[in-house]
Amino acid sequence: MGGVLAALTGYGHGPGSSAFEKLPLWLITLIVLRAGVVEELFYRGYAIERLQALGLNRYCAAAIPLIIFALGHWTGGAANIVIAVALGGILAGFYLLPSRSDCKHDRALRGRFCC
Numbered sequence: 001m002g003g004v005l006a007a008l009t010g011y012g013h014g015p016g017s018s019a020f021e022k023l024p025l026w027l028i029t030l031i032v033l034r035a036g037v038v039e040e041l042f043y044r045g046y047a048i049e050r051l052q053a054l055g056l057n058r059y060c061a062a063a064i065p066l067i068i069f070a071l072g073h074w075t076g077g078a079a080n081i082v083i084a085v086a087l088g089g090i091l092a093g094f095y096l097l098p099s100r101s102d103c104k105h106d107r108a109l110r111g112r113f114c115c
Contacts, residue, residue: 043069043088044095062092 020028043065051061066088073084 039069040091044092048092048095058096062096066092 023031044062047065047068048058048061051064052058056064066085069088070081070084073080
């Protein structure tokens, strides 16, 4: 999905990309892994849970960090924002899927759809 969006939006052809390409492969790998893990823990794990604890429904609690996440990628231009919204939305959707433990404990309390 990310590769298709990158091709459609022309992502990776800006001045930031040329500087990134000059880095050694081990450093690029470290940056990408660190960014992925930290962003997922903060934008999906922590933010959604805290917003739900404040009383927002799960979809609003997922939408707010998604918007902030996308706008945080503005330096890459519109293409970067589109990619961040699309991929962040997919990951937020996976985060919102009910787990088996949710089904056992929360079905009666929340009336959630569970597998």
